[in-house]
Amino acid sequence: MNQLSFLDHLKTPRTARGRKTQAKIIQAAEIEFGERGYHEASITSITQRAKVALGTFYVYFESKEELFxxxxxxxxxxxxxxxxxxxxxxxxxxxxxxxxxxxxxxxxxxxxxxxxxxxxxxxxxxxxxxxxxxxxxxxxxxxxxxxxxxxxxxxxxxxxxxxxxxxxxxxxxxxxxxxxxxxxxxxxxxxxxxxxxxxxxxxxxx
Amino acid sequence: MNQLSFLDHLKTPRTARGRKTQAKIIQAAEIEFGERGYHEASITSITQRAKVALGTFYVYFESKEELFxxxxxxxxxxxxxxxxxxxxxxxxxxxxxxxxxxxxxxxxxxxxxxxxxxxxxxxxxxxxxxxxxxxxxxxxxxxxxxxxxxxxxxxxxxxxxxxxxxxxxxxxxxxxxxxxxxxxxxxxxxxxxxxxxxxxxxxxxx
Known part of the structure; x- marks a missing residue:
């Protein structure tokens, strides 16, 4: 089962590497939002969990709400x-x-x-x-x-x-x-x- | 149906008047929490909706969480x-x-x-x-x-x-x-x- 195909509704990154990064952010978000709740969750913490740079986040998502x-x-x-x-x-x-x-x-x-x-x-x-x-x-x-x-x-x-x-x-x-x-x-x-x-x-x- | 009997789990006020006040606060809380959500809800606003003094609130409840x-x-x-x-x-x-x-x-x-x-x-x-x-x-x-x-x-x-x-x-x-x-x-x-x-x-x- 290719989990990346679940992200079809988002701007699809052109490269396989980009799609992988986007998926890593979503998977980190699942842990962050699940453990801390929406209001306590932070983009910084999500990017740290996903091991991507903060700037990278904004390549894929406009805001915490869009990611949620x-x-x-x-x-x-x-x-x-x-x-x-x-x-x-x-x-x-x-x-x-x-x-x-x-x-x-x-x-x-x-x-x-x-x-x-x-x-x-x-x-x-x-x-x-x-x-x-x-x-x-x-x-x-x-x-x-x-x-x-x-x-x-x-x-x-x-x-x-x-x-x-x-x-x-x-x-x-x-x-x-x-x-x-x-x-x-x-x-x-x-x-x-x-x-x-x-x-x-x-x-x-x- | 006597709705006051639903409050048995709380400190029961001794007087009918007290029980009525307690029930008014709970009913105001239903509107306040329902419309504004827990975090935005305020005890002041609940007492205003219930038409009771702020001090009266603390006769019946210790905190917003207890009321919730x-x-x-x-x-x-x-x-x-x-x-x-x-x-x-x-x-x-x-x-x-x-x-x-x-x-x-x-x-x-x-x-x-x-x-x-x-x-x-x-x-x-x-x-x-x-x-x-x-x-x-x-x-x-x-x-x-x-x-x-x-x-x-x-x-x-x-x-x-x-x-x-x-x-x-x-x-x-x-x-x-x-x-x-x-x-x-x-x-x-x-x-x-x-x-x-x-x-x-x-x-x-x-």
Whole structure:
């Protein structure tokens, strides 16, 4: 998985070296914003973490806020790519949902700054926060529609069901990813398996 | 519904007048913290909104942080009481869940500051944030267990299902309570009705 492709929304540096530098700054920003929060975070500290000169920062980003917004988009793409990779060629939507929950909990455990950064976006860059979830919801809705067309799940209300399922994932990720790691991610996914399986199949039965 | 009883966790003023003053400060804090955020919020402005003297504030609260924590607890109790009232004497868990979603979306539409305040708690008072959801999750888990014992829903994994259902509620509330009010709360609850009904009944069928 080429993480650099997640930076498509920014001015793309022309050289591979430039793209690498831009990515290093974003990755340093993830640690800085995650550990210190937006207001305490400093560009100087980010460039030190990234091991680049302060002047270099401004080649790629105009401000701390622009970098933060870029990071929110980056984290959304990273989460979706990680989940998509794990879902892989799931034979059907039900299997995909369960693998998705497992992947999201694992992602949260491996990226503990994610919730703080996205949560803080609600205050620092509310439009980026909404966009973060809007993109998730649209992709989810389209997946549910495709699965309904194939007859794997009940059809209808895909948008509302997408928001409900995202919420499930986010809260399972929050509790079992950040606060309670006593069970494995696959145990958690299995525990809510029936809720999802029967819930999505609905009157189509099992 | 007596909102004053939500303040049980604080030093309870001895007089009815004192309890009323304390409640006025909390309600003013809801507006101040919701509109300006924790860091910009000021005790002076809160006392002005509440129409009480600055000195009066310190009779009831030690600091801005103590008031904020009290507010988070208050909002949790208010949300649960509002939902419980709406669920009322629902004949079974499935009906209760659907009424609960409807009530929560309506609560969000009527209390738009709720998400900002709870969201900010994640940064300002993380323990209060965790406690806020832990209390919800425990009550939810116990309700699911009781319903499973009555045979209304499938038994098992009540804790995990509780977190999943809370997430559903929170995200439906966020999208349809704050961002998209084109449909009524009851339409949204109906749209996810099968997901919940079949999901909770599981292999017990319908």
């Amino acid at each position: 917004r870029a990071l929110v988009i980056y984290m959304g793409k990273l989460a979706r790519a990680t989940i998509a990779e794990k879902i892989g060629k799931a034979p059907d939507r039900i299997t995909a949902e369960r693998r998705g929950i497992e992947a999201f909990i694992e992602f949260t455990r491996a990226n503990k700054n994610n919730y703080r950064i996205i949560g803080e976006a609600q205050f620092v860059a509310e439009d980026a926060y909404r966009e973060y979830y809007r993109v998730f919801a649209e992709a989810y809705r389209d997946n549910l529609k495709m699965s309904a067309e194939k007859g794997e799940i009940e059809a209808g209300h895909e948008e509302e069901r997408a928001w409900a399922l995202i919420g499930m994932n986010v809260f399972l990720g929050m509790n079992y990813g950040l606060w309670d790691e006593t069970k494995s991610a696959s145990e958690i996914a299995a525990a809510v398996g029936d809720l999802i399986t029967y819930g999505l199949k609905g009157s189509k039965g099992s | 924590r009290a507010l988070v607890i208050y909002m949790g109790k208010l949300a649960r009481a509002t939902i419980a009232e709406k669920i009322g004497k629902a004949p079974d868990r499935i009906t209760a869940e659907r009424r609960g979603i409807e009530a929560f979306i309506e609560f969000t539409r009527a209390n738009k500051n709720n998400y900002r305040i709870i969201g900010e708690a994640q940064f300002v008072a993380e323990d209060a944030y965790r406690e806020y959801y832990r209390v919800f999750a425990e009550a939810y888990r116990d309700n699911l267990k009781m319903s499973a014992e009555k045979g209304e829903i499938e038994a098992g994994h009540e804790e995990e299902r509780a977190w999943a259902l809370i997430g559903m509620n929170v995200f439906l509330g966020m999208n349809y309570g704050l961002w998209d009010e084109t449909k009524s709360a009851s339409e949204i609850a109906a749209a996810v009705g099968d997901l919940i009904t079949y999901g909770l009944k599981g292999s017990k069928g319908s």
